[in-house]
Amino acid sequence: GESVGLHLPTLSVQEGDNSIINCAYSNSASDYFIWYKQESGKGPQFIIDIRSNMDKRQGQRVTVLLNKTVKHLSLQIAATQPGDSAVYFCAESPGGGADGLTFGKGTHLIIQP
Amino acid sequence: DTGVSQDPRHKITKRGQNVTFRCDPISEHNRLYWYRQTLGQGPEFLTYFQNEAQLEKSRLLSDRFSAERPKGSFSTLEIQRTEQGDSAMYLCASSSDRFYEQYFGPGTRLTVT
Numbered sequence: 001g002e003s004v005g006l007h008l009p010t011l012s013v014q015e016g017d018n019s020i021i022n023c024a025y026s027n028s029a030s031d032y033f034i035w036y037k038q039e040s041g042k043g044p045q046f047i048i049d050i051r052s053n054m055d056k057r058q059g060q061r062v063t064v065l066l067n068k069t070v071k072h073l074s075l076q077i078a079a080t081q082p083g084d085s086a087v088y089f090c091a092e093s094p095g096g097g098a099d100g101l102t103f104g105k106g107t108h109l110i111i112q113p
Numbered sequence: 114d115t116g117v118s119q120d121p122r123h124k125i126t127k128r129g130q131n132v133t134f135r136c137d138p139i140s141e142h143n144r145l146y147w148y149r150q151t152l153g154q155g156p157e158f159l160t161y162f163q164n165e166a167q168l169e170k171s172r173l174l175s176d177r178f179s180a181e182r183p184k185g186s187f188s189t190l191e192i193q194r195t196e197q198g199d200s201a202m203y204l205c206a207s208s209s210d211r212f213y214e215q216y217f218g219p220g221t222r223l224t225v226t
Binding site for chain 1: 155157158160168169171204208210214218219
């Protein structure tokens with residue numbers, strides 16, 4: 001069936017560098033995408049979202065890029081900090097976000113000192 | 114604290130017992146979602162409510178699972194005759210009709226022995 005997936009299970013970056021986490025989705029009907037951060041033992045924390053009528057959206061230190069042609073989503077984190085260490089999930093919805101989300105498996109971001 | 118709350122945070126039960134979890138959404142949110150997350154995986158959608166109406170149920174929600182939201186505020190998720198495969202983190206999220214970002218609670222970790 002159609003699902004959301006991630007290219008890399010673990011990403012290690014130096015503190016202060018920029019991080020790029022990638023996500024591939026296969027449901028062409030998806031029109032809403034979200035990135036979540038999950039720390040050990042906690043629920044997912046909303047980071048940023050984007051709708052299919054946009055290609056790019058920026059937040060505080062984060063940018064989400066959407067390429068609908070190749071069904072690819074990425075999360076860029078600028079100047080990574082130790083507190084950015086977590087598992088990052090992308091999620092998608094064909095219902096504009098009103099219905100249940102489909103999550104990928106996650107990328108574990110490790111920040112090296 | 115005005116975020117999503119879940120109770121209990123941890124539950125250990127013996128196989129065959131019934132368990133019930135509670136979720137209190139963010140007060141102004143009328144949509145409430147239940148997800149299940151196993152170790153190393155992303156959350157999987159189970160069901161969601163708009164006010165007191167249960168609008169969608171995943172095929173993951175077997176007959177042993179039932180969710181209610183009788184007054185459109187808090188929700189309960191009951192699992193009857195628990196099995197070891199039910200061991201997981203059960204997450205609740207809520208959102209509004211105006212902004213569809215789903216905000217998650219801390220989860221209830223269920224261990225079936």
